[in-house]
Amino acid sequence: MKLKVKEININYIQYGKGKDILLLHGWGQNIEMMKMLGDYFQDKYRITILDLPGFGKSSEPKEAWNMTNYSDMLEDFIKELDIKKPIIIGHSFGGRLAIRYASNHAVDKIVLFGAPCIRVEEELPLSVKILKLIKKLPLMDKFGEYMKKYIGSRDYKAASPIMRQTLVNVVNEDLSNYAKQIEEPTLLIWGDKDQEAPLDLAKDLEKIMYDAALIVLPGTHYAYIENLQNVVNILDKFF
Numbered sequence: 219m220k221l222k223v224k225e226i227n228i229n230y231i232q233y234g235k236g237k238d239i240l241l242l243h244g245w246g247q248n249i250e251m252m253k254m255l256g257d258y259f260q261d262k263y264r265i266t267i268l269d270l271p272g273f274g275k276s277s278e279p280k281e282a283w284n285m286t287n288y289s290d291m292l293e294d295f296i297k298e299l300d301i302k303k304p305i306i307i308g309h310s311f312g313g314r315l316a317i318r319y320a321s322n323h324a325v326d327k328i329v330l331f332g333a334p335c336i337r338v339e340e341e342l343p344l345s346v347k348i349l350k351l352i353k354k355l356p357l358m359d360k361f362g363e364y365m366k367k368y369i370g371s372r373d374y375k376a377a378s379p380i381m382r383q384t385l386v387n388v389v390n391e392d393l394s395n396y397a398k399q400i401e402e403p404t405l406l407i408w409g410d411k412d413q414e415a416p417l418d419l420a421k422d423l424e425k426i427m428y429d430a431a432l433i434v435l436p437g438t439h440y441a442y443i444e445n446l447q448n449v450v451n452i453l454d455k456f457f
Contacts, residue, residue: 219232221295221298223294224279224287224291224294225280226271226277226278226279226291227276227277228268228295229249229269229275229276230249230266230267230268230269230295230299231265231266231267231268232265232299233265234256234260234262234263234264234265236263236264237264237304237305238263238301238302238303238304238305239259239263239264239265239266239305239306239307240266240267240304240306241253241255241256241265241307241308241312242307242309242311242312242315243267243273243274243309243311244309244311245273245311245385245388246376246377247273247310248269248273248274248275249267249268249269251309251443252267252307252312253267254443254446255307255442255446255450255453259453259454266301266304268295270288270311270312270315271291278378278380279380279384280380282380282381283384283387283388284384284391285314285315285393286318288315288318288388289315292315292319293323296323303324303326304325304326305326305328305329305457306320306328306329307331307453308328308333309333309442310331310332310333310334310414311333312333313330313333314334314335314388316328317335317396317397317400318393318396320400320402321396321397321399321400322399325402326402327402327405327456327457328400328402328403328405329405329407329453329456330405330406330407330423331407331408332407332408332409332412332414332439332441332442333406333415333423334415334416334419335393335394335396335397335419336393336397336419336422337390337393338419394426397423398427398428400427400428401429402429403429403430403431404427404429404430405433405452405456406423406424406431406433407433407435407441407442407449407452408420408432408433408434409434409436409438409440409441410434410435410437410441411436411437411438412437412439412441413438413439420432420434433452435448435449
């Protein structure tokens with residue numbers, strides 16, 4: 219199904235009936251990455267999953283977005299579909315969006331899978347430091363942009379120019395203050411070998427949130443898939 223929000227054509231699916239569950243996928247992913255989870259709850263809940271703007275079958279923003287832009291889009295999307303106080307489940311980037319949205323909108327509960335919401339300053343690789351120096355030199359801007367395709371992360375290399383800048387915007391934003399504003403019960407489910415969102419970030423997030431609990435499972439950044447049946451059982455009790 220399609221819905222136009224903020225001049226973006228949003229692709230989404232909605233099925234089941236009952237209280238609303240909204241599922242938000244990670245960066246570079248799509249509806250299919252969350253559908254396997256939604257299918258377990260369709261008999262008791264109304265499930266809504268969307269391709270976030272710039273991914274899957276949804277169109278890209280016309281300019282680079284930040285987390286506030288995505289949150290504003292999600293607000294309009296939820297209103298259009300008459301979704302009421304949903305349980306929001308988000309993986310990685312989708313979890314960041316869940317935090318940003320829930321900080322000033324009504325939700326019932328939140329579930330985060332490997333969602334790095336606290337920014338940690340890291341030492342830049344030498345290649346990135348060199349690129350930054352090159353871009354400062356006269357007439358070297360275009361060369362610097364060209365080199366980004368080869369020096370950046372896997373997600374960065376795969377993205378269009380607009381989505382590359384969007385990735386920079388969302389990754390660089392610290393969501394700590396938004397997380398602190400959330401009073402609803404929040405479940406953090408993390409893989410013990412998650413390299414994209416290290417477990418220490420989950421422990422820090424648990425400490426600053428009002429009502430959060432951390433469950434650590436064996437696995438990577440996709441521990442929710444690697445332990446799907448276990449996760450379903452946990453969520454069934456949490457809901």
